[in-house]
Amino acid sequence: MSTFLGLPRAVDTSQLRGRPFPEAARAAVADPQLRRNLGDATATIRAKRARVVGEVPDWESLRAAGAAIKDHTLANLDSLLLQLEAAVTARGGTVHWARDSAEANRIVTELVRATGADEVVKVKSMATQEIGLNEALEAAGIAAWETDLAELIVQLGHDKPSHILVPAIHRNRAEIREIFLREMGAVGLPAPADLTDSPPALAEAARRHLRQKFLSARVAISGANFAVAATGTLSVVESEGNGRMCLTLPPTLITVMGIEKLVPTWQDLEVFLQLLPRSSTGERMNPYTSMWSGAVEGQDFHLVLLDNGRTAVLGDPSGRSALRCIRCSACLNVCPVYERTGGHAYGSVYPGPIGAVLSPQLTGPELNATLPYASSLCGACYDVCPVAIDIPTMLVHLRAQVPHPAPERAVMRAAAYAMGSPRRWAATRSASRAGRLLGGRRGRIRSLPPPLSGWTASRDLPVPPAEGFRDWWTRTHGSPPPATPPPAAGGDGAGAA
Amino acid sequence: MRIALFLTCLVDAVVPAAGRATVEVLERLGHEVVFPPGQTCCGQMHVNTGYPAEALPLVRRHVETFEPYEVVVAPSGSCVGSVRHQHAALARAAGDAELAARAAAVAARTYELSELLVDVLGLTDVGASYPHRVTYHPTCHSLRLLRVGDRPLRLLRAVRGLDLVELPGAEECCGFGGTFAVKNADTSTAMLADKMRAVLDTRAEVCAAGDSSCLLHIGGGLSRLRTGVRTVHLAEILASREGVA
Numbered sequence: 001m002s003t004f005l006g007l008p009r010a011v012d013t014s015q016l017r018g019r020p021f022p023e024a025a026r027a028a029v030a031d032p033q034l035r036r037n038l039g040d041a042t043a044t045i046r047a048k049r050a051r052v053v054g055e056v057p058d059w060e061s062l063r064a065a066g067a068a069i070k071d072h073t074l075a076n077l078d079s080l081l082l083q084l085e086a087a088v089t090a091r092g093g094t095v096h097w098a099r100d101s102a103e104a105n106r107i108v109t110e111l112v113r114a115t116g117a118d119e120v121v122k123v124k125s126m127a128t129q130e131i132g133l134n135e136a137l138e139a140a141g142i143a144a145w146e147t148d149l150a151e152l153i154v155q156l157g158h159d160k161p162s163h164i165l166v167p168a169i170h171r172n173r174a175e176i177r178e179i180f181l182r183e184m185g186a187v188g189l190p191a192p193a194d195l196t197d198s199p200p201a202l203a204e205a206a207r208r209h210l211r212q213k214f215l216s217a218r219v220a221i222s223g224a225n226f227a228v229a230a231t232g233t234l235s236v237v238e239s240e241g242n243g244r245m246c247l248t249l250p251p252t253l254i255t256v257m258g259i260e261k262l263v264p265t266w267q268d269l270e271v272f273l274q275l276l277p278r279s280s281t282g283e284r285m286n287p288y289t290s291m292w293s294g295a296v297e298g299q300d301f302h303l304v305l306l307d308n309g310r311t312a313v314l315g316d317p318s319g320r321s322a323l324r325c326i327r328c329s330a331c332l333n334v335c336p337v338y339e340r341t342g343g344h345a346y347g348s349v350y351p352g353p354i355g356a357v358l359s360p361q362l363t364g365p366e367l368n369a370t371l372p373y374a375s376s377l378c379g380a381c382y383d384v385c386p387v388a389i390d391i392p393t394m395l396v397h398l399r400a401q402v403p404h405p406a407p408e409r410a411v412m413r414a415a416a417y418a419m420g421s422p423r424r425w426a427a428t429r430s431a432s433r434a435g436r437l438l439g440g441r442r443g444r445i446r447s448l449p450p451p452l453s454g455w456t457a458s459r460d461l462p463v464p465p466a467e468g469f470r471d472w473w474t475r476t477h478g479s480p481p482p483a484t485p486p487p488a489a490g491g492d493g494a495g496a497a
Numbered sequence: 498m499r500i501a502l503f504l505t506c507l508v509d510a511v512v513p514a515a516g517r518a519t520v521e522v523l524e525r526l527g528h529e530v531v532f533p534p535g536q537t538c539c540g541q542m543h544v545n546t547g548y549p550a551e552a553l554p555l556v557r558r559h560v561e562t563f564e565p566y567e568v569v570v571a572p573s574g575s576c577v578g579s580v581r582h583q584h585a586a587l588a589r590a591a592g593d594a595e596l597a598a599r600a601a602a603v604a605a606r607t608y609e610l611s612e613l614l615v616d617v618l619g620l621t622d623v624g625a626s627y628p629h630r631v632t633y634h635p636t637c638h639s640l641r642l643l644r645v646g647d648r649p650l651r652l653l654r655a656v657r658g659l660d661l662v663e664l665p666g667a668e669e670c671c672g673f674g675g676t677f678a679v680k681n682a683d684t685s686t687a688m689l690a691d692k693m694r695a696v697l698d699t700r701a702e703v704c705a706a707g708d709s710s711c712l713l714h715i716g717g718g719l720s721r722l723r724t725g726v727r728t729v730h731l732a733e734i735l736a737s738r739e740g741v742a
Contacts, residue, residue, distance in 0.1 A: 026683045035687070336670045340687040373681065376674025376688070377545060379641035393582075399547030412543060416551035419506065419537040420558070429510050444720055454682035458689065459717030462511060469504060469513035473520075473532050 012101040013363040015132045018347020021370040025341040034170055038342050041169045042333045048282025049330060049384070056278065065271045066387040070324035073262050074314060080229040080262050081305065087232025091294020093301040100308050105136035107304055108221065108254055112142050115252050115300075117218045123236060123243040124148040125223025126327060127256045127306050129161065129349040130362075133221070144221070145187075145213045147242040149206050156183040162343030162351060164329040165280050170342050173197040184209050210242065220246040224257040225326070226272060227303075230265045233293040234303070237276060237286050244290050252300045259305050260323040272326060275386035279328035309362035318397045322358050324387040331381035331391060337374055346371060353381035357394045365401040372398035407451065432464050498618070499529045501566035503559075503607065505576045505709070506538035512709045518736035519572045519610060522623055525736075535562040541579035544587060546676045553591055556584050560600050568617065569607040572732045574639025575708050577609040582642055609639060610732055611648040611707060621651045626739040628658030632701035633731075634692070634715065636708040637670050649707055649731055656734060662699045666691070673714035689718045696726060707731045 018024060028034055053059055073080060085095040098104035108128075112120055120137065122128065122144055134144045134155075146155045153168040154161050157179045161167030168176070177197040184191045184205070189212050191205040222243065226235040234255055236243045247253060263269060277286040295301035314320050332338045332352030343351030348359035348368070356375055360368035372395045375381075381391045404412075418428040444460040447453070455461065467475075500523055508516045520530045540555035559580070563569050571577050581604045588597035614620050633653060639645045653661050672678065672688025679685075692715060696704045704719070706712050709730055716728030 022681050022683065025681060029683045029687045336672065336688050337681075337684055340684050372547070373677065374684075376637070376670050376672060376677045376685070378637035378670035378674070380637075380668075380670070383641060396545055396547070396583075399545070400549050402547060404547060408546075409548075412546060412548045412551055416543055416548070416555065419540075419555055422535050422537060425506075425509075425537040432510055446721075451679055454679035455717070457682055458686040458721060459678075459714060460720040461713070461717055464511055465513055467513070469509050469516045470532075470534070472513060472517055477532070 012132065013367055015101075015130050016348045016350070016359045016363045017368050017371075018344075021345060021347070021374040024345040024347060025337075025374070028341040028345045033172075034342055035340060037170055037172050038339055041166065042339050045166075045282055045333045049279060049333065052278045052282050052284055055284075056274070062271060062274055063386055063388050066275050066326075067321075067324060067389075069263060069268050069271060070387055071321070073264060074260065074320060074323055076264075077259065077262065077314065080264055081259060083229040084227055084232055084262060085305075087230065088294050088301075088303055089232075091232050093232070093294040093303055096302060096304045098304055098306050098308070101131035104131045104256060104304055104306050104308070105133055108133060108256065109136060109140045109142070111252070111254055111302055112137065112219050113140070115219055117142070117252075119143040119145065119213075119217060120219040120221050121145050121147050121213050121217040121246050121250065122151075123220070123222045123238065123246040124151050124167075125221065125256055126164065126349060127223050127258050128221060130258075131256070131306065131308060133256065143187075145210075145217070147210050147213065147246055148238070149203065149240055149242070152206055152210065153179060156180065156187070160344060161349065163332060164327050164343075164351070164354075165332075166329070170344070173199065173202065176202055180205050188212055210245075214242075214245045214249050217246075217250045219252045219254065220250040221254045221256065222246055224255050224261055225276070226269060227257060227262050228264075228266050228269065229262055231293055233266065233291050235269065235289065235291045237273070237289050239281060239287045241288050244288050247290050247292065248296075251298065252302075253295075254302045254304065256304045256306060259307055259310050260325075276326055276328055279326075279330040279384070279386040309364075312364075313358075313361045316361070319357070319361050319394060321389050322354065322361060322394060324389055325354050325358065326387060327354075328386055330384040330386060334380040334384050335375070336378060336380070337376065341374075346374065353391045353395075354389070357389075357391055357398060360398050360402070365398050366403055369402040372396075372402060411451075426470065429464075429468055429470075498568060499531060499566070500613070501563055501569045502530055502532050503536060503539075503563060503569050503571040503576070503580075504532070505571055505573045507709050507713070508572060511713065512730070515572045515709050515730035515732050518730065518732035519570065521736040522610075522614075522625075522732060523570070526618065526620070526623060528618075531566070533562045533566070539576050539579045539584070540587075541576060541583065542675055544579065544583050549587055549590065553587060556587055556600060557596060560584070560596065560603050563603050563607070564599060567606060568613070569603070570610055570613045571607065572610050572730060573708050573710070574609045574636050574643050574645060575710060577607055577612075578638040578642035580604045580607050609643055609645060609707060610735075611639075611645050611652055612643065614652060614735075615648040622655035623652065623735050625655075625735045625737050626657035627734045627737040629703050630660040630662060630699075630701045631703045631705050631729075631734065632662045632664045632696060632699040633667070634664055634671060634696075634704060634706040634711060635667055636706050636711045639707050640668060645707070652731070652735060653705070656737075657739070659734070662701050664704075665695045665698055667695075671711050671715050673711045675710070678714055685714075686718075689714060693718050693722065693724070697724060702726065703734075704728050705731055705734055 150168040163169040180191040225237045277283045338352045443463045540552035543552035584600035585597045671692040672685040712728040
């Protein structure tokens with residue numbers, strides 16, 4: 001249970017945090033098959049994205065426009081959400097407001113129960129993963145079927161998604177074939193016994209299995225990539241057509257959407273429908289972009305607006321730009337940490353660099369203390385982000401908010417003290433030259449005590465040289481000049497060496 | 498030109514050769530180098546590990562130490578990145594607008610070595626000679642915080658006898674990341690393994706970079722595996738003369 005910090009936070013954080021990152025990462029890094037699957041897949045998507053982004057001459061302007069629209073939206077979220085509610089209601093839909101996971105799950109469960117259905121089809125929605133909707137429905141005796149191919153693989157494998165866009169990125173074709181053969185029959189149409197692991201054969205097995213679900217389901221649950229406040233239009237952007245089947249076939253449609261998914265006007269979509277497909281799948285245009293405003297004739301439509309910690313994120317000027325995120329996953333595909341560990345190591349439905357800043361903000365940083373450190377701050381995520389979220393700076397900001405281990409705090413304070421004056425710093429360096437005693441053969445230190453043993457587990461350290469820089473300088477250039485030469489501006493003579 | 502050397506704490510404590518080489522290159526080019534002894538550390542380690550309060554006095558010290566100089570140079574993209582992107586922001590966040598303004602002024606006069614040589618001094622040929630097969634790792638902070646681009650490569654291409662070979666996946670992080678290398682040692686090591694494989698694929702004798710921190714990491718791994726490949730700071734190559742390798 002999180003501490004109340006003055007603004008609403010997610011009450012149930014079970015889908016947003018897991019084991020400490022270094023611990024979970026250790027297992028992932030030790031799995032060669034996983035690393036190969038991830039390395040191949042991210043390299044392919046990375047190259048595709050770079051190619052199609054390179055084709056757009058005004059990409060940087062588009063990116064700036066995307067960031068500006070989202071910032072404007074976040075600054076006016078209160079009035080825009082009311083505008084959205086009014087527009088959806090005017091077009092025959094019903095809007096529900098959910099403060100947290102529990103409220104959202106209760107609303108959706110009651111809506112499904114009211115129809116008398118005991119199964120629903122779903123089109124990929126991160127918001128419903130975030131709140132653990134499938135588990136909540138199952139507890140109420142309602143089966144939820146994922147219809148996105150990758151989500152289906154994950155669900156049938158009793159697994160968790162490990163990528164925002166390619167949830168089964170950690171699986172290869174042979175593993176998928178096995179999952180289909182083993183699991184499909186138990187929950188619907190079985191896979192053909194002679195199933196091969198060729199992509200068309202796997203896709204065909206999934207298509208037949210899913211078609212039966214689409215045709216029998218009376219309720220669909222979707223997410224939304226965008227919502228247009230002015231017209232009450234919702235939009236789902238997907239590649240396989242499964243979304244369109246969910247959105248149009250069942251008589252009841254329930255959409256669960258984070259409150260930040262808004263754009264003010266229809267025209268604003270044009271920016272994002274260019275930014276999103278190129279950044280995510282490396283395509284110039286998205287294959288299936290579905291849009292609907294309110295309820296279609298003969299359909300019952302409900303929109304659940306989910307806060308679940310977002311207002312708290314909005315309250316932090318240094319963190320709120322994480323809410324610009326359009327879930328394209330470009331940051332995952334370029335992140336060297338994600339590439340080695342995969343998404344499960346992040347312990348949250350939001351993996352990768354954006355997850356490392358979003359999850360701790362949604363749960364409160366004290367409940368996700370290792371995620372802000374799950375980055376080398378290389379900055380590749382910032383460079384590819386289509387809405388220019390400065391993830392590295394935000395990670396550093398969050399690192400200042402998490403509780404620090406006592407030994408680390410002691411080391412950092414001692415280092416700051418030593419570096420606080422040149423005299424103390426010089427003394428430390430003399431002591432560090434005593435490190436020469438640790439030097440083994442060839443002037444290399446091969447083992448250090450904890451916490452520095454993390455370094456020497458795989459790396460040598462050079463033995464500090466006999467003559468330090470300052471000694472060399474004095475020998476070759478004579479005595480150093482006064483610590484502060486005659487002031488050009490305000491310096492007040494900070495301690496002589 | 499009178500140039501103040503911002504040595505960086507890592508070079509000071511562990512790899513003074515990079516500092517000496519920086520002085521040698523600039524003096525050979527006819528410039529006066531001054532070493533302000535009040536300097537200790539820019540505070541990046543504290544900021545990036547989540548200790549901004551501990552970093553603030555270091556930022557103040559850095560600003561006071563380098564404020565009197567017209568041009569400041571450091572043999573590190575990462576530390577210059579910290580001066581340029583963190584110092585003023587940190588002071589502002591602490592409510593010290595005056596320090597923020599002074600930090601921004603110092604940052605505007607602080608250059609990474611390749612920036613100083615190419616942009617300020619207008620040089621690509623510094624008269625060096627280094628007859629070795631060399632590959633260059635651009636380092637993330639030089640690449641993305643400072644956008645030094647191909648400046649280091651232009652400097653290396655002008656070095657007599659140097660055979661520059663392209664590093665596959667050059668722009669990928671080596672896995673150092675400051676305290677990341679210790680806090681997430683397993684992931685850091687996995688990143689290092691791929692970087693080392695790329696270095697070895699080039700068959701270079703030397704892997705060079707403009708940041709001693711990344712070199713310490715890559716070099717520490719190469720040494721552990723006894724590959725025989727050396728890591729050398731860009732400044733050391735630029736300081737080399739014929740007959741002195």
